[in-house]
Amino acid sequence: MVPVVPAEQGDGIPVMDGIPVPDAVKVTDVVEVPDVIEVAVGVGSRVMVVSDLLLGSQATPVSTSISIELSQAITRCDGPAVLILAGNLFELLATDRPDPLAALTAHPELTAAVVAFGRGVGRQVLCLPGSRDGRVAWDGSAGRTVVERLGAKLALAVELRVETGAGTREVRVEPGHRFDPRNAVVDPRSPAESPLGHHVAKEILPSLGPAGTWLAGAERLSDPSAFPRFFASRLVYRHLAHYAGWLLIPFVLAIVLELPLTYLIPGVGHHRAGLAPWPLRLVVVGATTTVYLALVLVGALLVSRRTSAAISGAALGPSGGPNDSARAEARALVTSGHAGLITGHTRQPELAMLGPGFYANTGAAGEVVDELPARMGLPPVFRHRRLLSWLEIEAGADLHVRLLHAHQDLAHQDPVSAKPGRRPVERLMARVGPVHDSRPVVVASFPQGCSWPPVADTSRHQRKARRAAAVLIAAVGLIDLVSAVTPPLRGRLGLVLDLVPLSVSKAATALVALAGLGLLALAQAVRRGQRQAWAVSLSLLVGTSVGNLVKGGDWEETAVALLAASYLVATRSSFAAAVDRPSLRRGALTVVTGAIATIVATVAALEVSLSVTDHRLLAPVTAAEAVAQRMVGVRTVALPHRVGDFLNPALLGVGVGLAILLLALAFRPVVNAGLAALAPTAALATIRAREVVRRNGQGTLDYFALRADKTHFFWHASLVAYGVYGSVCLVSPDPIGPEAERDGVWASFRKFADAQGWTVAVLGAAEAWLPVYRSTGMHDLYLGDEGVVDVTSFSLAGGHHKGLRQAVNRIAKYGYTISFHDPAHLDPELATRVRAVMTKSRRGDVERGFSMTLGRIFDPNDQGLLLAVASGPDGEPVAFCQFVPAPGINGYSLDLMRRDDGDHPNGLLDFVVVRTIEHLRQEGMQGLGLNFATMRAVLAGETGESLPQRAQRWVLRRMSGSMQIESLWRFNSKFDPTWQPRYGVYDAPEHALAVAMAIARAESFWELPVIGRFLMPDDAKKGSSDVTSPAPVKSAAPPR
Known part of the structure; x- marks a missing residue:
């Protein structure tokens, strides 16, 4: 590399290409730093990767202890090895003395260990400049110091070629700051590069004050993007907390001002319920003042949360986890x-499993400040800790990667105040984090092991919280109904009547009953996690707690309601699902219109009735008020006794009916049609889905994700195909995409579905996906098997295939032939005749299918399909099969199988399948997927001979008369397929019935007894059909 000497400006400031060079450093004798250096790692060798030591020119207790411990780990390495210092070895940015030599001198143990390591046989030391020591890449003096003092080679990245018993594996090592927009640079070798992160470290953080201020530790944040949250946290806990004592002033004033007012309350001065006047006055004052104090505390809490949220929203970079971008690159x-x-840089140690590969972050070796979640929704608490982590790679029979990690909380003291770094309020509010070892231990390994840190499965917590909340709400609703129809206790009612009139108590009784009904109706919506249902339920619980006290002093019911309300508040983060707003608007309009029409019609009828019978009229306003009250169960406006006897129950029934209608529409899950309108265009989504299937489709069912009635969810290079039936989101097939994205795409889709208030289920899941589903708390149920024929080994020879061989030969002897075509380019005349075969072969007006059929034929966009057409002796098509590509088996999968209802020899469909197998073998393909055999293992007796299994077989055989269950299994068995189990996956046992109904609707199982008629689509009920764009089932009638 040619040395670069910048020109001098008139005032002596160095410039390069017209840009001032920071720190007034002349760049001479630049050490060569290649973009990538390739390193061969032989079998039995090891690699140690460590980063983010941030060694300064002056040693600290933490850096000294870290250096000693790390030097011991380096010394323990034996045999051929590579040591990679993956960025930020030195702190050369936010310092007055950016000199690597001073940092190495201040930490002699580590320097000596690295030098001794590099002198060993088969050893290498590589140093990668990071965001804080990027100076090494462009400052010749700094670069030579690293090369000469440590014996290291410099590079911007390392490509490890690890030789293992399973072959050569490539691992890339980078400092990681290029994945951080705040610290990414265009040219690492240019001193003119000055990203935002450099300005923050050099200008903003030093301006915050010395280490003893309430913002101490900002320069050690493990995640720099958390600085706004750090500022908000310290503002609340260390600044505003000093003024918390002022909150007692309203409490004292309330007692002083309210005590004289108790003389104005009727009945307080009288002896009641065994209490003397003064104790009773104190009870009243204490209760009201406690309420006021609670309101003040709640207000202060809300203000602190709003302040924290406003400050935290000022992000210094993109949202998301610090390692997200690097992890996406790893995928x-x-x-x-x-x-x-x-990678390094983020100081967030991680080892994530990405299917056949991994992503790892080395973490850090030094002091860091990270955040802990706080209680009661308050800002997070930031703590100082000593972090030491690194990665080890071993080349053996396979590639092995280990992450070693240790951390220890630091009890820092402020130099000025000599107080602990974390205040008591911070220790009280901080949630307890996971316990870690203070000495380095292996916390994760690849390929045998789980990802670390473990990803919190919020879906399980959400389901538990929603289930418990729904049970609590329903229980409170039931208790309210029972309490409303139970007479109050005389002693309690007397105390209540001293404070409120009897009419108010009666009205409260009616409102409590209505609130109970509302809570019962809202329980299902709360179970789905809808935010709006949560808010309404919380309001009803608070209201019914007051209503129970007013109607009869029922403090037990109040306590239960407040307990349920407290639980809703504590688990509020679990309720974020949306509702279908168009349905809400329609529902509100319908209810308002119905209520107005009911009031107008009833008032008119009431006036006519009273004028005829009593020869008097009520004022219209009074009559309207009486009718409206009775619609909600209140009767404070009197009506003639005889009229009221008929109107009261009728109007209450109308009111309850309108309320139920409103609740049903207001808390309806998001309708999929509304989401489809949000997509840019359906055509663009379909094009993208086709590309994903083309690139990553491997399963025999993957092509069926392109059905026209399926919606697509995209995440990176993966997609999920689904349909929504009521509140159930039915996914089929399994998500399609790279294996490295499996966990990520499913987690993202679950969050998406949860936000819509849907229950997720999977139909036709493969065994390979079950661990992913189970890891998110889902349950699976065996549904049957898909038969896959190995076309390379299939043969008609032998006694086992005697019947099949005779049927095929007989068909051929009678002059039947077969031809193969691409359906997208089929001759129009032949297409017309094939459609005629479809029409003749239908057993019903509308055909069915969702998970294992494409739902169309002869679409020019469906490239690469295979159509096998069997023609009779007269040349007319009599049967056909359509197959879709299945790259995973290097062949095709059956989509549609049809034959006309003419008089043909037995074995016509056998003939089509056998000739297709022979055709695929000639084309050099491997597999052919056939029909799905429902509950095959049960019918075949493979699940056992116990009473439950025998009962299942009996039921399946009884249903086979109309649903071709056993006949399809026996038809597939003739071709000696390999059986691939398929499963149904569902969220929770309480959703099983809803999921079963959704599957029946999706697959159009209207042959089911009793309920089948309710699953039939409208076009089937009308007797219409569309022969040009059918929705066929992946099945075949038993061969004749």
């Missing part, structure tokens, strides 16, 4: 053939 590398990616 792309793993998909392209790499074993994994290792």
